[in-house]
Amino acid sequence: MQLPYYIDLLGTLVFATSGALAASDKNMYRDIFGVTFTGFVTAVGGGTLRDMILGTRPAWVADGNYLIAITIGVLFAIFFKYYILKYRRTFFLFDTLGIALYTVVGVQKSLEYGVSPLAAIIMGMFSAVMGGVIRDTLINEIPLIFKKEIYATACLSGAAVFVLLKLLEIDDNINSFISVFIIILIRTIAVKYKLTLPKIGSR
Numbered sequence: 001m002q003l004p005y006y007i008d009l010l011g012t013l014v015f016a017t018s019g020a021l022a023a024s025d026k027n028m029y030r031d032i033f034g035v036t037f038t039g040f041v042t043a044v045g046g047g048t049l050r051d052m053i054l055g056t057r058p059a060w061v062a063d064g065n066y067l068i069a070i071t072i073g074v075l076f077a078i079f080f081k082y083y084i085l086k087y088r089r090t091f092f093l094f095d096t097l098g099i100a101l102y103t104v105v106g107v108q109k110s111l112e113y114g115v116s117p118l119a120a121i122i123m124g125m126f127s128a129v130m131g132g133v134i135r136d137t138l139i140n141e142i143p144l145i146f147k148k149e150i151y152a153t154a155c156l157s158g159a160a161v162f163v164l165l166k167l168l169e170i171d172d173n174i175n176s177f178i179s180v181f182i183i184i185l186i187r188t189i190a191v192k193y194k195l196t197l198p199k200i201g202s203r
Contacts, residue, residue, distance in 0.1 A: 003173050004108050007180075008047070008059065009069045011101030016043035016073030018094045019135045024081050026139050032078075038138050039074040046130035050106055050123055054113045092191065099128040099155055100183035104176050107159040117163045124159035125152050150190035150197060158183035 019042025023035045044066070048058040060066035077084070084090045106127025110120035129145050129152050136143040144151045162179040166172075189195065 003176060004105055007101050007176060008105045009065060011098055011105060012043045012047075012060070012066050013069040013073040013076075014094050014101065015046075015098040015131050016040065016070040017077045018042060018091070018098050019131070020074045020077035021081060021084060021091055021094065022135055022139050022141075024077065035078065036074050038135060039077065040070055041138065042131045042135040043070045043073065044131070045134040046102055046106070046127045046132075049130050050109070050127040053123070053126075054110065054115070056113070095132065096184055096187045099132065099151070099187070100158060100180040102128040102131070103155040103158050103183055104162060104179050107162050107179075108172070108176070111163070111166065117167070121156060121159040121163055124162070125155040128152075128155045150186065150195055153197060154183050154186040154190065157186055 016039040018039075020035045020039030022042075023038035044058065044060050047060070051058045060070075084094075103124040105124075107120045107124030110123040111117070115123060129143075133143040133145060158179045161182050162175055165175040165178065170178075
């Protein structure tokens with residue numbers, strides 16, 4: 001099994017934890033089903049939509065390891081919720097790591113299916129943010145991509161770096177680590193220094 005497979009599993013676990021934590025932090029979603037369901041759709045939402053566009057069966061349907069990863073992620077969120085939510089930066093870390101991993105998997109899988117480099121960059125971003133969009137919608141929050149924070153832009157940047165290094169024939173494993181690092185770095189710097197994109201039509 002190649003590194004992208006394990007990156008995908010790790011991203012699934014991380015996003016499941018992120019979704020479950022977000023749901024459990026809301027009074028209306030404190031029951032076990034609501035937390036588990038939110039963790040599940042957060043983990044598979046972006047990847048499933050990506051695979052549907054690519055015309056292939058979603059990975060979690062064919063491989064039970066994804067469901068195991070989701071279960072572990074949800075259980076981790078349930079048992080360590082109070083320790084994690086006590087430190088909001090930890091939740092930020094899970095979300096940022098999740099989008100970074102999913103971006104790399106999304107762009108790499110898209111390229112394997114013959115998608116053009118530019119479309120692959122968009123697909124990588126799409127894979128990363130849609131799970132979070134579904135999560136935020138379910139818990140009645142405005143999705144981060146509609147806020148002023150630099151979120152999807154970080155994914156697009158990391159995806160572009162991956163495609164560029166791919167064209168330069170850099171080893172995929174090294175490429176993956178660099179691209180993930182770039183996304184985490186951009187997102188962290190943007191949040192720390194409150195960097196935002198210019199507004200359109202602001203008054």
